[in-house]
Amino acid sequence: MPSPSIIRVIDLETTGNAPPTHGVCEVGWQDVALGEDGRWELHGEGGSRLVNPGRPIPPVTMAVHHIRDEDVADAPWWHDVARPILDPWPRRVALAAHRASFEEQFCTPALTHGAEWICTWKCALRLWPDSPGFSNQLLRYWRRPQGLVHERGLPAHRAFPDAYVTAHHLRDMLNEASVAQLIQWSNEPGLLPRVRYGPDRGKEWREIDNESLYAFLSDRDPDIRFTAETELARRRGGGEIGPATAQELLL
Known part of the structure; x- marks a missing residue:
């Protein structure tokens, strides 16, 4: 066997x-x-x-x-x-x-x-x-x-x-x-579902304004930078942040 x-x-x-x-x-x-x-x-x-x-x-x-x-x-x-x-x-x-x-x-x-x-x-x-x-x-x-x-x-x-x-x-x-x-x-940094700190703490990333998002792009935490970059790409039409569909996950 x-x-x-x-x-x-x-x-x-x-x-x-x-x-x-x-x-x-x-x-x-x-x-x-x-x-x-x-x-x-x-x-x-x-x-x-x-x-x-x-x-x-x-x-x-x-x-x-x-x-x-x-x-x-x-x-x-x-x-x-x-x-x-x-x-x-x-x-x-x-x-x-x-x-x-x-x-x-x-x-x-x-x-x-x-x-x-x-x-x-x-x-x-x-x-x-x-x-x-x-x-x-x-x-x-x-x-x-x-x-x-x-x-x-x-x-x-x-x-x-x-x-x-x-x-x-x-x-x-x-x-x-x-x-x-x-x-x-x-193998990638963590994709955080919510903002960890600051005035937007607890909000989903799609809820914060562009000025706040740009500030996170230079954060020392790689997970925060990666999440901010991913959300920025979504806003520019480069894809969605968050979990994919069940079909996409199993491919």
């Missing part, structure tokens, strides 16, 4: 935001597979591994995930556990994470065998722009994904529960849009 198409969701708990100053202290994963009926579903049990980050865990991050130095003192090093998890056999179609740019800092191409990534945060901006927010947990409670076992997705901010919740978002995204489309969106 041929192996099914599988995408592996990854979640990391770390000592901080930027390697090599910071290191991984836990990795979790949950697979999503394409079924014979053409629908994507969660696949397998997933799992997690504690990792020795090779440095003390600061109290500020310990307070988020509650992993202590003594919990990881005897755990294996990241380079000893990463490859079997990030590049298993048979190979996954892609890896995925919520705000994947964070995981990609630690899951380098050498460890992933150059795998493509899907960012469920960027894809949620495109597919579910009406959500009041786009964090992993807010999407969980706003969307209430079918089949998500509440207790299995807890505690939040631990590697497996977070990967498990993200996998439900990914499953539903894959049943709305193609893998290629999700990867394309993930």
